[in-house]
Amino acid sequence: MVNYAVILAGGVGSRFWPFSRELEPKQFMKIIGQESLLQATVKRLKGLVDPQNTYIITNKIYFYEVMAQVAKFRIPERNIILEPSGKNTAPAIGLCARLISQKDKEAVLLVLPSDHYIKNVGNFIATLKKAITCAKDNFLVTLGIKPVGPSTGYGYIKAGRKVGGYLRVEKFLEKPDLSRAKKYFKDRSFYWNSGMFIWKASVFLEEVKKYLPGLYADLQKINSVEDIAAVWPQIEPISVDYGIMERSGRIALLPADFYWTDLGSWEALSEIFPKDKRGNIANGDTMDLDSQGICVFAKGNRLVSTIGIKNAIIADTPDALLVCDRDRTQDVKKLVDLMKTQGRKERLVHLTEKRPWGSYTVLREGAGFKVKLIEITPHKRLSLQRHKFRAEHWVVVSGTARTISGNKVSLVHSNQSVYVSKGKKHRLENPTNKPLRIVEVQTGSYLGEDDIERFADDFKR
Amino acid sequence: MVNYAVILAGGVGSRFWPFSRELEPKQFMKIIGQESLLQATVKRLKGLVDPQNTYIITNKIYFYEVMAQVAKFRIPERNIILEPSGKNTAPAIGLCARLISQKDKEAVLLVLPSDHYIKNVGNFIATLKKAITCAKDNFLVTLGIKPVGPSTGYGYIKAGRKVGGYLRVEKFLEKPDLSRAKKYFKDRSFYWNSGMFIWKASVFLEEVKKYLPGLYADLQKINSVEDIAAVWPQIEPISVDYGIMERSGRIALLPADFYWTDLGSWEALSEIFPKDKRGNIANGDTMDLDSQGICVFAKGNRLVSTIGIKNAIIADTPDALLVCDRDRTQDVKKLVDLMKTQGRKERLVHLTEKRPWGSYTVLREGAGFKVKLIEITPHKRLSLQRHKFRAEHWVVVSGTARTISGNKVSLVHSNQSVYVSKGKKHRLENPTNKPLRIVEVQTGSYLGEDDIERFADDFKR
Numbered sequence: 001m002v003n004y005a006v007i008l009a010g011g012v013g014s015r016f017w018p019f020s021r022e023l024e025p026k027q028f029m030k031i032i033g034q035e036s037l038l039q040a041t042v043k044r045l046k047g048l049v050d051p052q053n054t055y056i057i058t059n060k061i062y063f064y065e066v067m068a069q070v071a072k073f074r075i076p077e078r079n080i081i082l083e084p085s086g087k088n089t090a091p092a093i094g095l096c097a098r099l100i101s102q103k104d105k106e107a108v109l110l111v112l113p114s115d116h117y118i119k120n121v122g123n124f125i126a127t128l129k130k131a132i133t134c135a136k137d138n139f140l141v142t143l144g145i146k147p148v149g150p151s152t153g154y155g156y157i158k159a160g161r162k163v164g165g166y167l168r169v170e171k172f173l174e175k176p177d178l179s180r181a182k183k184y185f186k187d188r189s190f191y192w193n194s195g196m197f198i199w200k201a202s203v204f205l206e207e208v209k210k211y212l213p214g215l216y217a218d219l220q221k222i223n224s225v226e227d228i229a230a231v232w233p234q235i236e237p238i239s240v241d242y243g244i245m246e247r248s249g250r251i252a253l254l255p256a257d258f259y260w261t262d263l264g265s266w267e268a269l270s271e272i273f274p275k276d277k278r279g280n281i282a283n284g285d286t287m288d289l290d291s292q293g294i295c296v297f298a299k300g301n302r303l304v305s306t307i308g309i310k311n312a313i314i315a316d317t318p319d320a321l322l323v324c325d326r327d328r329t330q331d332v333k334k335l336v337d338l339m340k341t342q343g344r345k346e347r348l349v350h351l352t353e354k355r356p357w358g359s360y361t362v363l364r365e366g367a368g369f370k371v372k373l374i375e376i377t378p379h380k381r382l383s384l385q386r387h388k389f390r391a392e393h394w395v396v397v398s399g400t401a402r403t404i405s406g407n408k409v410s411l412v413h414s415n416q417s418v419y420v421s422k423g424k425k426h427r428l429e430n431p432t433n434k435p436l437r438i439v440e441v442q443t444g445s446y447l448g449e450d451d452i453e454r455f456a457d458d459f460k461r
Numbered sequence: 462m463v464n465y466a467v468i469l470a471g472g473v474g475s476r477f478w479p480f481s482r483e484l485e486p487k488q489f490m491k492i493i494g495q496e497s498l499l500q501a502t503v504k505r506l507k508g509l510v511d512p513q514n515t516y517i518i519t520n521k522i523y524f525y526e527v528m529a530q531v532a533k534f535r536i537p538e539r540n541i542i543l544e545p546s547g548k549n550t551a552p553a554i555g556l557c558a559r560l561i562s563q564k565d566k567e568a569v570l571l572v573l574p575s576d577h578y579i580k581n582v583g584n585f586i587a588t589l590k591k592a593i594t595c596a597k598d599n600f601l602v603t604l605g606i607k608p609v610g611p612s613t614g615y616g617y618i619k620a621g622r623k624v625g626g627y628l629r630v631e632k633f634l635e636k637p638d639l640s641r642a643k644k645y646f647k648d649r650s651f652y653w654n655s656g657m658f659i660w661k662a663s664v665f666l667e668e669v670k671k672y673l674p675g676l677y678a679d680l681q682k683i684n685s686v687e688d689i690a691a692v693w694p695q696i697e698p699i700s701v702d703y704g705i706m707e708r709s710g711r712i713a714l715l716p717a718d719f720y721w722t723d724l725g726s727w728e729a730l731s732e733i734f735p736k737d738k739r740g741n742i743a744n745g746d747t748m749d750l751d752s753q754g755i756c757v758f759a760k761g762n763r764l765v766s767t768i769g770i771k772n773a774i775i776a777d778t779p780d781a782l783l784v785c786d787r788d789r790t791q792d793v794k795k796l797v798d799l800m801k802t803q804g805r806k807e808r809l810v811h812l813t814e815k816r817p818w819g820s821y822t823v824l825r826e827g828a829g830f831k832v833k834l835i836e837i838t839p840h841k842r843l844s845l846q847r848h849k850f851r852a853e854h855w856v857v858v859s860g861t862a863r864t865i866s867g868n869k870v871s872l873v874h875s876n877q878s879v880y881v882s883k884g885k886k887h888r889l890e891n892p893t894n895k896p897l898r899i900v901e902v903q904t905g906s907y908l909g910e911d912d913i914e915r916f917a918d919d920f921k922r
Contacts, residue, residue, distance in 0.1 A: 018766075287799065289792055300763075302779065303807050305479075305796055308786035312770065316782060318763065323784055325769035328751070335750055335766055346764050363824040364834055364900075368875065369858035371832060371900050373825055393856045393878055395902040397830035414829070415904040417854055419878065439825075439832050439902045441856040443876040 001106045001136060004201075005049040006096040009038055009058040009066060009114040010083055014336035014347075015265050015329070018320035019299065022336075022348045026263065027115040028065050032272060037263070038066070038114040042073050044121050048128060049110060055100065056114070057081040057092050064356035064459070068377075081225065084232045090243040091215055091235045093197075094208050095228065098219040101201040108135050109204065111197040111240075117272060119259035131198035131254050134166050139252035140207065141166070141198040142245065144191025145260050150181035153264045153330070155193035155241065158184075159253050166252040172245055191253060193241065194260060203250070211247045212238065265329040266313040266322075270295040284316075293326065318361075319351040356459040357382050358430075363439075370447045374428070376401070376436040381429030383457035390444030390451060392420040394428070399436035402429040425455060462567045462597060465662075466510040467557040470499055470519040470527060470575040471544055475797035475808075476726050476790070479781040480760065483797075483809045487724065488576040489526050493733060498724070499527070499575040503534050505582050509589060510571065516561065517575070518542040518553050525817035525920070529838075542686065545693045551704040552676060552696045554658075555669050556689065559680040562662040569596050570665065572658040572701075578733060580720035592659035592715050595627050600713035601668065602627070602659040603706065605652025606721050611642035614725045614791070616654035616702065619645075620714050627713040633706055652714060654702065655721060664711065672708045673699065726790040727774040727783075731756040745777075754787065779822075780812040817920040818843050819891075824900075831908045835889070837862070837897040842890035844918035851905030851912060853881040855889070860897035863890040886916060 013026045020026045027038045035043065042054060051074045058066050060082040067080065081096060093111055100107045110128060118124050131141040144157050144167070155175055160168035172193065176184060184190040209216040215238070218231050245251060261268050273281040273295070280291055284298025287305040293312075298304040300316035313329060315322045324332060339347040352361040357380040363371040376382070376399075384404065394403070394417060401412045404427040405420045411431075412418055420426045422444065430436035454461060474487045481487045488499045496504065503515060512535045519527050521543040528541065542557060554572055561568045571589060579585050592602040605618050605628070616636055621629035633654065637645060645651040670677040676699070679692050706712060722729050734742040734756070741752055745759030748766040754773075759765040761777035774790060776783045785793060800808040813822040818841040824832040837843070837860075845865065855864070855878060862873045865888040866881045872892075873879055881887040883905065891897035915922060 018764075287796060289796055289799075290789070300782075302761075303479075303781040303805070304784070305782065306784045307792050307796060308789035309773065309784055310786075312784075314784060320764040321761075321766065321777060321782065323765070323767045323770055323773075323775060325771075328769035331750055331768050335748060335768060338748065338750075344764070361825075363832055364822075366834075366898065367859065369898070369900070371824060371834070373827075373832070391876055393854075395854045395904070397902065397904055398828065415852055417878065417880065417902075437827065437830070439830070441858065441878075441900045441902075443856070443858055 001108050001200075002053060002104060003049045003132060004100050004104070004107050004109050005042075005045050005054040006093060006100075006109050006111045007038070007041055007054065007056045007114050008089065008092060008112065009056050009062065010086055010092065011113070011115060012059075012086070013115065014333050016263075016269070017332055017336045018315055018317045018322050018346065019297065021346075021350055023061065024065070024350055024354065025062075025115070028062070028069060031117065031263065031269065036069055037117065038069055039073075040118075041112055041114045041116070042070060042075070044118065044124060045110070045112075048125055051075045052079075055079045055081060055096050057083060057096055059083055059086060065354060078225070082228075084229055086237070087232070087235050088237040089240040090208070090212060090238045093204070093240055094212075094215055094219050095222065097201040097204050097208075098222055099225065101205060102223060105202060107201040108132055109197075109199055109201050111199070113195050113262070116194070116196075116260060116262050120257075123258040124256075127254060127256050127258065128198065130165055134164075134252050134254060135198045135200055135203075138200065138203050138250065139166070140203065140245070140248055140250050141252045141254055142169070143194045143196040143198075143256045144253045145194050145256050147185050147190060147192055150178065150185040151192065152176060152178055152181045153268065154262070156184050157191045157193050157253055159189045159191060163252075166254050169251040169253050172241060191255065194256060195241075195262070196256075197240070204244075207244050207248045207250065212243050215243075266295070266315065266324065266332065267326055267329040270313065270326070295326070317350065320346040355382075356380070365447070368443060368445070370442040372440040372442070374438045374440055376428060376430035376438070378430055378433050378435065381458060382427060383452075383454040383459075383461065384425060384427045385455065386423060386425045386453045387444070387451050388423065388453070389446040390442045391422045392426070393441040393443075394418045394420070395439045395441075397437050397439055399430060399434050400432050401436055401438060402431045403427065462569050462661075463514060463565060464510045464593060465561050465565070465568045465570050466503075466506050466515040467554060467561075467570050467572045468499070468502055468515065468517045468575050469550065469553060469573065470517050470523065471547055471553065472574070472576060473520075473547070474576065475794050477724075477730070478793055478797045479776055479778045479783050479807065480758065482807075482811055484522065485526075485811055485815065486523075486576070489523070489530060492578065492724065492730065497530055498578065499530055500534075501579075502573055502575045502577070503531055503536070505579065505585060506571070506573075509586055512536045513540075516540045516542060516557050518544060518557055520544055520547060526815060539686070543689075545690055547698070548693070548696050549698040550701040551669070551673060551699045554665070554701055555673075555676055555680050556683065558662040558665050558669075559683055560686065562666060563684060566663060568662040569593055570658075570660055570662050572660070574656050574723070576724060577655070577657075578722050578724050581718075584719040585717075588715060588717050588719065589659065591626055595625075595713050595715065596659045596661055596664075599661065599664050599711065600627070601664065601706070601709055601711050602713045602715055603630070604655045604657040604659075604717045605714045606655050606717050608646050608651060608653055611639065611646040612653065613637060613639055613642045614729065615723070617645050618652045618654050618714055620650045620652060624713075627715050630712040630714050633702060652716065653721075655717060656702075656723070657717075658701070665705075668705050668709045668711065673704050676704075727756070727776065727785065727793065728787055728790040731774065731787070756787070778811065781807040816843075817841070826908070829904060829906070831903040833901040833903070835899045835901055837889060837891035837899070839891055839894050839896065842919060843888060844915040844920075844922065845886060845888045846916065847884060847886045847914045848905070848912050849884065849914070850907035851903045852883045853887070854902040854904075855879045855881070856900045856902075858898045858900055860891060860895050861893050862897055862899060863892045864888065
């Protein structure tokens with residue numbers, strides 16, 4: 001029997017705003033170290049799951065980001081499964097189980113969220129190996145985390161008697177209030193629900209058939225990724241916890257023996273960073289006098305200074321700052337919801353906006369002009385395009401560009417410039433192996449991103 | 462007898478960092494409304510002092526800033542007196558008294574700091590008029606502010622018996638600790654020392670002769686501004702409070718009947734802004750959930766959001782943020798001192814740096830390039846200059862420039878660009894009545910501001 005990873009990477013969290021944004025959620029962020037949470041999730045499985053057997057299910061708007069992030073792990077593009085829309089975890093896992101079992105009836109799936117943080121990778125792998133053994137005995141295995149405090153941020157599982165190397169499950173419990181959480185924490189039979197599952201694709205689909213027959217019928221219509229679009233809209237959203245885990249009689253709980261957090265809030269994040277003797281975390285360019293218990297994450301390209309502040313999270317980015325009491329980090333979501341009602345773009349994207357070909361940052365916008373720094377990934381190019389209302393001045397500041405302006409094709413080196421007048425067809429390309437950076441000065445009466453007419457595009461936009 | 466204003470504008474405060482910087486101190490800032498504190502100080506005197514008789518004494522590094530700020534009041538350039546270095550208030554006021562009394566033996570001086578905030582201008586003028594009457598009777602008049610609380614941030618004056626329309630002075634007292642401040646506040650004979658003085662130049666100089674004979678002798682050597690440079694270095698720094706006011710027997714205190722603050726800290730500033738029902742001040746682009754007693758000043762071109770924060774000052778600028786407990790605002794100075802030991806430029810200047818010809822803002826610096834937005838005041842020009850290590854691409858984004866690049870002189874309109882190669886002499890000028898904005902993209906191996914060779918300069922740099 002072969003192991004497959006099913007990595008869930010479609011989540012749209014808002015709890016790490018302003019570091020995460022709706023279009024750039026937590027799983028794609030480098031929270032700690034040089035890799036994103038998604039990359040760390042893939043990397044942890046090295047040796048246990050072949051890249052050929054690693055599947056990532058995500059929303060189609062995240063496709064290019066996922067591609068860019070997992071390229072180095074040699075995961076085939078066909079293994080990135082795109083949900084046309086979010087339907088929660090049961091349909092997502094069901095879809096992967098269906099697609100994988102079409103090829104391998106005996107597949108064992110390791111179902112893993114892409115946005116958790118895990119230390120002690122050796123123990124993690126050892127736990128998974130035990131879980132795989134248990135899954136081969138036709139159990140739906142869930143990893144339970146021994147609580148290290150009375151958290152109100154996690155769902156709990158009440159374990160039952162021990163059978164072989166695992167525990168039976170008595171009950172799944174929603175996120176509790178503090179007094180309940182304290183009770184659960186005292187009682188040693190409660191575990192945090194980690195959302196990590198190990199099971200045979202066939203066993204999982206049997207349970208779907210039993211408890212979610214509508215979903216099962218829909219999944220049966222899917223024989224390849226081409227069939228997803230037609231079936232997906234009618235599928236009812238439901239979580240795997242609610243739809244399967246709380247109902248099935250085949251659940252086994254395996255206690256996890258490693259440090260884990262789902263990074264569900266800024267407060268959770270603060271647990272994993274080193275602190276000074278007054279309990280402060282300082283990340284980035286910071287200065288402090290006499291603060292206590294503050295967590296400063298300075299990613300705004302500027303100095304963050306503090307004097308006498310207590311028990312606060314300060315998260316700085318180039319276009320938005322959050323200063324939040326540490327006991328209120330669960331309310332960041334509320335703030336983001338409020339931004340939604342106000343139509344604020346700081347909720348959606350960062351100042352540096354990612355594109356399939358690289359990224360751009362608006363350095364300044366003023367009356368009649370906009371300045372952008374454009375970074376183009378090696379061997380990528382923008383669409384062949386035209387603007388009605390603006391002209392563009394390009395200055396190459398590093399690397400070499402291949403440019404089209406009207407009929408003229410040029411190789412443009414660092415310290416050279418190109419002018420594209422209003423209404424002229426043009427294209428920017430990085431034909432080299434090295435990064436290309438261009439400063440673009442736009443001038444015109446209207447400078448919105450929607451003033452674009454595309455004639456050819458590598459990304460089918 | 463004619464009224465003269467002597468406005469003290471040489472102060473280098475650090476208490477409003479990051480809004481004020483060493484090279485852009487408080488008096489030049491627009492704290493509230495559309496005018497700087499200096500401009501408001503000049504404007505308040507309208508009708509009482511002729512612009513021809515308004516003198517401003519400042520440090521020479523602030524000359525162009527003062528010129529730019531007071532141009533609209535038609536104060537003659539010769540009335541801006543430049544101290545070669547800061548010597549505290551007694552020499553500064555003495556210098557003005559000396560220079561003015563050379564022309565007008567009977568001059569009455571209104572000596573006013575340029576960085577205070579005053580409401581009720583009508584009452585202010587009425588008080589000054591009373592003070593002028595009193596000064597004509599050869600008193601050194603000081604305006605005393607009726608305390609509105611036990612402030613530890615002000616010096617106090619203990620008033621004596623009433624004589625005519627004014628009070629005699631028993632004693633000047635340094636900034637007290639809180640218990641003393643409470644005593645002073647209860648006792649109705651104590652006033653805050655406002656630092657606003659009204660006296661005849663001749664009477665003041667008599668007192669200088671009596672109590673600071675060394676200073677007097679030095680001042681005697683000054684017959685015009687040309688003599689300042691030779692005399693200034695040997696002058697001992699001393700405050701007018703310590704040197705004259707605490708010693709002279711000719712002091713009269715006039716209680717002031719208007720709202721006044723010296724804006725000595727962020728906390729003082731917070732007094733003058735309107736608050737919401739939870740006691741919060743929100744200035745700029747802000748969002749809040751449930752904070753109490755916070756003062757947010759968002760001038761960083763970004764969203765400042767807060768959740769559940771209590772009793773804090775949040776002051777945001779493009780290159781530095783301060784989050785400070787409101788009871789600790791006196792320690793901002795300490796932070797700035799710490800920055801000094803670390804050689805941080807955020808202490809000295811803003812991201813937008815002022816120049817005699819306008820200003821520039823670094824929009825982005827990266828390996829081998831720098832992008833600036835340059836704004837040139839009508840009819841001003843930069844020096845004729847040359848760089849060893851960098852080339853410059855200019856794109857005019859509004860207005861019209863007159864450019865020199867090598868031997869070529871051009872008029873460059875909006876949406877046109879100019880390239881200046883490394884080592885070529887060049888100059889940028891705004892020959893029009895309208896603002897000129899240029900985006901400059903520099904490329905080169907070294908991009909420091911000190912890579913400049915000047916061949917001609919309107920500002921003698």
